[in-house]
Amino acid sequence: xxxxxxxxxxxxxxxxxxxxxxxxxxxxxxxxxxxxxxxxxxxxxxxxxxxxxxxxxxxxxxxxxxxxxxxxxxxxxxxxxxxxxxxxxxxxxxxxxxxxxxxxxxxxxxxxxxxxxxxxxxxxxxxxxxxxxxxxxxxxxxxxxxxxxxxxxxxxxxxxxxxxxxxxxxxxxxxxxxxxxxxxxxxxxxxxxxxxxxxxxxxxxxxxxxxxxxxxxxxxxxxxxxxxxxxxxxxxxxxxxxxxxxxxxxxxxxxxxxxxxxxxxxxxxxxxxxxxxxxxxxxxxxxxxxxxxxxxxxxxxxxxxxxxxxxxxxxxxxxxxxxxxxxxxxxxxxxxxxxxxxxxxxxxx
Amino acid sequence: xxxxxxxxxxxxxxxxxxxxxxxxxxxxxxxxxxxxxxxxxxxxxxxxxxxxxxxxxxxxxxxxxxxxxxxxxxxxxxxxxxxxxxxxxxxxxxxxxxxxxxxxxxxxxxxxxxxxxxxxxxxxxxxxxxxxxxxxxxxxxxxxxxxxxxxxxxxxxxxxxxxxxxxxxxxxxxxxxxxxxxxxxxxxxxxxxxxxxxxxxxxxxxxxxxxxxxxxxxxxxxxxxxxxxxxxxxxxxxxxxxxxxxxxxxxxxxxxxxxxxxxxxxxxxxxxxxxxxxxxxxxxxxxxxxxxxxxxxxxxxxxxxxxxxxxxxxxxxxxxxxxxxxxxxxxxxxxxxxxxxxxxxxxxx
Numbered sequence: 001x002x003x004x005x006x007x008x009x010x011x012x013x014x015x016x017x018x019x020x021x022x023x024x025x026x027x028x029x030x031x032x033x034x035x036x037x038x039x040x041x042x043x044x045x046x047x048x049x050x051x052x053x054x055x056x057x058x059x060x061x062x063x064x065x066x067x068x069x070x071x072x073x074x075x076x077x078x079x080x081x082x083x084x085x086x087x088x089x090x091x092x093x094x095x096x097x098x099x100x101x102x103x104x105x106x107x108x109x110x111x112x113x114x115x116x117x118x119x120x121x122x123x124x125x126x127x128x129x130x131x132x133x134x135x136x137x138x139x140x141x142x143x144x145x146x147x148x149x150x151x152x153x154x155x156x157x158x159x160x161x162x163x164x165x166x167x168x169x170x171x172x173x174x175x176x177x178x179x180x181x182x183x184x185x186x187x188x189x190x191x192x193x194x195x196x197x198x199x200x201x202x203x204x205x206x207x208x209x210x211x212x213x214x215x216x217x218x219x220x221x222x223x224x225x226x227x228x229x230x231x232x233x234x235x236x237x238x239x240x241x242x243x244x245x246x247x248x249x250x251x252x253x254x255x256x257x258x259x260x261x262x263x264x265x266x267x268x269x270x271x272x273x274x275x276x277x278x279x280x281x282x283x284x285x286x287x288x289x290x291x292x293x294x295x296x297x298x299x300x301x302x303x304x305x306x307x308x309x310x311x312x313x314x315x316x317x318x319x320x321x322x323x324x325x326x327x328x329x330x331x332x333x334x335x336x337x338x339x340x341x342x343x344x345x346x347x348x349x
Numbered sequence: 350x351x352x353x354x355x356x357x358x359x360x361x362x363x364x365x366x367x368x369x370x371x372x373x374x375x376x377x378x379x380x381x382x383x384x385x386x387x388x389x390x391x392x393x394x395x396x397x398x399x400x401x402x403x404x405x406x407x408x409x410x411x412x413x414x415x416x417x418x419x420x421x422x423x424x425x426x427x428x429x430x431x432x433x434x435x436x437x438x439x440x441x442x443x444x445x446x447x448x449x450x451x452x453x454x455x456x457x458x459x460x461x462x463x464x465x466x467x468x469x470x471x472x473x474x475x476x477x478x479x480x481x482x483x484x485x486x487x488x489x490x491x492x493x494x495x496x497x498x499x500x501x502x503x504x505x506x507x508x509x510x511x512x513x514x515x516x517x518x519x520x521x522x523x524x525x526x527x528x529x530x531x532x533x534x535x536x537x538x539x540x541x542x543x544x545x546x547x548x549x550x551x552x553x554x555x556x557x558x559x560x561x562x563x564x565x566x567x568x569x570x571x572x573x574x575x576x577x578x579x580x581x582x583x584x585x586x587x588x589x590x591x592x593x594x595x596x597x598x599x600x601x602x603x604x605x606x607x608x609x610x611x612x613x614x615x616x617x618x619x620x621x622x623x624x625x626x627x628x629x630x631x632x633x634x635x636x637x638x639x640x641x642x643x644x645x646x647x648x649x650x651x652x653x654x655x656x657x658x659x660x661x662x663x664x665x666x667x668x669x670x671x672x673x674x675x676x677x678x679x680x681x682x683x684x685x686x687x688x689x690x691x692x693x694x695x696x697x698x
Contacts (some may be wrong), residue, residue, distance in 0.1 A: 078488055081489040144426075147457065147462070
């Protein structure tokens with residue numbers, strides 16, 4: 001399955017299928033005079049003798065968020081330069097969302113930008129690898145330093161997902177669920193029916209492809225987040241704060257953020273757009289820790305959300321809410337109101 | 350004097366005159382909800398009670414190249430985030446070329462890009478502040494990590510130049526001279542006549558403006574250095590290597606690089622495009638240390654030049670040479686030939 005982006009120029013292809021990595025990479029490499037592989041250390045340990053046996057002399061990235069520190073950024077770029085990287089070389093970034101963010105930011109900035117290919121290896125990264133956003137973390141929050149730098153291709157080999165631990169599948173499913181909400185009610189219903197008893201990889205491929213297409217729609221229309229791209233932030237405003245505070249996996253925190261979004265959307269609209277009880281049962285059945293919402297501190301969360309880079313103002317917090325499935329709008333919620341929403345949500349749990 | 354860029358979109362104005370800073374900045378600030386000043390420490394010490402008395406709570410950048418380390422990058426971006434920077438804020442970068450590079454790179458990457466204004470305070474920065482290139486330094490060479498990020502305006506207040514030490518004037522004059530070479534023979538003759546006995550600020554304004562216009566022509570035609578923008582690299586390939594090795598001021602090293610360019614251009618064309626003796630006398634009269642060229646080591650220079658990010662290949666070194674005043678071409682010089690040119694030049698001095 002191939003999905004082609006639809007920008008005015010600089011388009012690229014997203015390849016999604018099982019067992020496509022080596023053959024796809026070979027085709028792209030042909031156009032460059034050299035290639036540098038940046039590979040997440042955990043992914044390399046798991047696949048160096050199988051899916052990644054063709055990878056020569058990889059630069060190993062620390063696993064997960066550790067690859068997104070300033071020090072790691074320095075290490076990656078200095079190693080690329082040490083190896084004599086030139087502008088007509090290619091970088092291939094292999095790993096989860098963190099590796100993609102860190103490797104992408106290195107590709108965006110070394111020599112002021114070198115071509116790169118994203119090879120996402122987790123379910124979560126089906127989201128983060130699309131759209132050209134790259135970043136490292138600040139002491140003040142995640143992804144606060146970065147660049148927009150489109151890859152030349154995304155090669156999403158689903159074979160990597162077969163060994164994914166269940167909690168990572170759950171985390172990635174948070175973004176799959178978000179993309180379904182962004183599309184329409186029917187997609188949400190179909191997805192929930194397919195996962196009524198169990199979230200598993202078998203049934204995921206069509207929802208992954210649909211999710212990528214949904215995301216593509218938003219990022220090609222609004223690459224730099226001045227308008228509707230912000231809607232992809234659905235569930236992320238509180239989600240990021242929870243993720244940061246509790247070191248919770250991204251997609252798990254997003255699912256909690258989505259639950260808050262549903263609550264706040266209902267309140268704002270003064271009607272039940274979302275049947276909170278049914279979503280709560282569904283989330284809890286699959287192990288999303290909604291009980292964490294009971295423990296959060298309103299003021300601390302608001303401080304963390306105030307640092308979100310999408311927030312323009314300091315008195316109010318910008319949120320993406322919904323009027324209906326597939327119908328987002330952007331609104332600023334003032335501090336008192338927001339505090340009230342969070343308190344009410346805590347009591348309701 | 351105002352010069353407007355001529356891109357397809359995202360254009361900005363370059364203001365050049367005496368005493369324009371505070372009034373110009375005020376106009377731009379009005380459109381933003383907050384402003385953050387990044388100011389070179391030496392510039393701030395000199396002007397905090399005069400030209401910069403209107404600047405509130407500046408973030409002080411270490412003077413010169415020290416502001417372009419990874420650590421300084423971390424410090425600048427973390428301080429901006431600590432102060433609660435948002436995407437609808439403005440950054441104003443005040444200082445020489447190094448401050449502009451470092452502050453520009455911070456503006457390019459914090460929150461994935463915030464609007465900024467360049468306020469060059471040196472003669473050299475009339476060059477580096479134009480064109481949207483930002484960067485920090487690597488252990489492997491200067492400016493090897495960076496981004497293209499156009500400013501919203503360049504405000505070049507020539508009043509800053511009045512206190513410029515003579516050696517900085519000389520260094521900046523290297524780029525003024527390069528821009529004259531890039532334009533035509535008449536401009537070079539007029540410039541050399543005006544500086545026959547002394548290089549001073551009085552006569553510089555028309556040449557600065559002409560230099561900015563020349564540079565604008567190249568950068569608007571080819572923003573990302575895939576074609577003719579490379580011609581601005583005239584004199585810089587060897588210049589950067591000398592600057593890196595001898596910690597020589599940028600424009601001084603460029604002038605030495607330009608002398609080598611003239612030598613190599615004559616050799617390549619097998620005719621005297623440039624009257625080397627007259628240029629040599631002129632450069633030496635004004636204190637450009639051509640004697641350093643006698644001391645350089647061919648192999649070491651070639652290794653350093655091989656790391657230049659504009660070099661695509663490792664067997665040969667890319668150079669910009671000239672067929673005539675104002676007539677550049679790009680060529681690859683293989684290692685043996687290059688070694689011979691450098692040796693011959695050393696002997697000729």
